[in-house]
Amino acid sequence: MSALDGIHILDLTWQGPGPFCTFILGDMGAEIIKIGAPAAAGARQTSIKKGGERELAYEAIHRNKKSLQLNLKSDEGRNVFYKLAKNTDVIVEGFRPGVAKRLNIDYPTMSKINPGIIYCSITSYGQDGPYSNLSGHDLQCISIAGVLDLIGESDGPPIVPLNLIADYGGGGKDAAIGILSALIARGRTGRGQFVDISLTDSSLSLITEVLSTPYFMDGVVPKRGEHDLGGAYPYYSVYKTKDGKYITLGCVEPWLWAKLCKEIGKEEFIPFDWLRERTSKEDDDKQAKEIFASLRKVFLSKTRDEWFETLGSKDVPIAKVCSLDDTFKDPQILHRQMVIEVEHPTEGKVKQMGISVKLSDTPGTVRRTAPTDGEHTDEILAGLGYSSEKIKELHEAGIV
Numbered sequence: 001m002s003a004l005d006g007i008h009i010l011d012l013t014w015q016g017p018g019p020f021c022t023f024i025l026g027d028m029g030a031e032i033i034k035i036g037a038p039a040a041a042g043a044r045q046t047s048i049k050k051g052g053e054r055e056l057a058y059e060a061i062h063r064n065k066k067s068l069q070l071n072l073k074s075d076e077g078r079n080v081f082y083k084l085a086k087n088t089d090v091i092v093e094g095f096r097p098g099v100a101k102r103l104n105i106d107y108p109t110m111s112k113i114n115p116g117i118i119y120c121s122i123t124s125y126g127q128d129g130p131y132s133n134l135s136g137h138d139l140q141c142i143s144i145a146g147v148l149d150l151i152g153e154s155d156g157p158p159i160v161p162l163n164l165i166a167d168y169g170g171g172g173k174d175a176a177i178g179i180l181s182a183l184i185a186r187g188r189t190g191r192g193q194f195v196d197i198s199l200t201d202s203s204l205s206l207i208t209e210v211l212s213t214p215y216f217m218d219g220v221v222p223k224r225g226e227h228d229l230g231g232a233y234p235y236y237s238v239y240k241t242k243d244g245k246y247i248t249l250g251c252v253e254p255w256l257w258a259k260l261c262k263e264i265g266k267e268e269f270i271p272f273d274w275l276r277e278r279t280s281k282e283d284d285d286k287q288a289k290e291i292f293a294s295l296r297k298v299f300l301s302k303t304r305d306e307w308f309e310t311l312g313s314k315d316v317p318i319a320k321v322c323s324l325d326d327t328f329k330d331p332q333i334l335h336r337q338m339v340i341e342v343e344h345p346t347e348g349k350v351k352q353m354g355i356s357v358k359l360s361d362t363p364g365t366v367r368r369t370a371p372t373d374g375e376h377t378d379e380i381l382a383g384l385g386y387s388s389e390k391i392k393e394l395h396e397a398g399i400v
Contacts, residue, residue: 002029003362007183010035010084011065012105013094016138016163017122017199019061020172022092025179026064027355027364033084033380034062036373038069038398053372057344060352062370068381069374069400072103077399081105083384085114090179092120097132107194117192118182122175126198138163138199141171145203150210154225154232170202228252234291235260235273238321245304246321260316264298344369374400 007030011022026032071077100106107119124136142148152159178195214220226232235251251257254273261270311318338354355364381391394400
């Protein structure tokens with residue numbers, strides 16, 4: 001048994017946060033039908049990544065999902081969708097505001113068909129506000145949220161951090177949290193509700209601690225490369241090693257900084273833990289630069305793995321900066337089963353990302369690999385009571 005057994009989700013998303021949200025819920029046991037448009041509908045996007053069956057075998061983000069191709073611009077296509085929605089718990093869509101209403105599949109419409117429906121919309125800026133109809137991706141959302149301006153060195157430009165923040169860490173996970181919260185609320189009230197996820201809002205929420213102090217408290221604007229956890233100080237930074245690789249330090253607490261200083265023979269640096277009362281920012285920055293220079297020289301004396309073994313065993317917060325090839329050979333990653341093998345019908349055993357949420361009684365599972373576009377169309381229609389003749393007609397008419 002999985003945690004979300006019996007929960008049915010219709011997934012109308014295709015990029016980044018939506019598929020990641022339903023990937024999380026699917027691993028937890030939800031039954032998910034991804035709905036994409038058939039070629040006859042003239043859609044610019046499809047529901048599943050195009051790349052051939054071998055590539056799809058490794059597409060973990062679409063696992064545990066079935067695929068139905070459906071023309072929602074047609075009355076008959078919408079009727080199929082309405083039938084599905086009657087016995088569905090959740091709809092997730094990633095259209096711009098107003099598109100679902102034009103298609104007659106928006107929340108007010110669907111809640112009349114199924115009052116218990118939970119309807120999650122994921123957009124760049126949310127359903128309202130002056131930017132709500134602007135186009136944008138992760139990079140634009142973290143730009144508006146002020147997140148991008150905080151990433152990078154103080155004397156350099158902002159650094160693009162892959163699409164990990166707005167799409168995945170922010171919007172995708174917030175959507176899953178919102179849906180799960182709404183499911184719990186429905187258990188108490190019997191009513192569904194609308195879940196409005198803005199990638200910009202979600203990104204902004206991730207810097208809550210940075211904003212609390214000093215910005216909201218003192219009105220001091222945090223600057224790139226000057227935050228204590230943003231690379232400004234030697235105790236929380238990245239260092240190059242003898243073999244050209246890198247390690248990271250996280251000696252935030254004074255006692256951990258003291259341990260590091262003792263282990264590398266730099267006890268004179270112990271008083272400068274940056275949690276003391278500062279005399280002045282200028283003095284602080286000068287001391288930081290001097291210690292940075294000294295530590296950079298020290299860490300060039302051994303290899304990355306030597307430092308990891310030496311300092312890690314002494315309770316110093318240190319880690320290897322791993323390439324992905326290193327990561328998936330790492331004993332901790334392997335022990336936690338963050339790379340798994342799943343059975344694919346034509347490719348045999350394939351490697352995929354493991355399940356990050358570990359539940360003791362109702363663990364997540366991988367029940368099927370990613371489908372091809374429309375793979376389950378006939379099966380789903382038959383389950384709704386359509387005859388084989390009617391299904392053939394829908395195909396011929398370009399409805400499915």
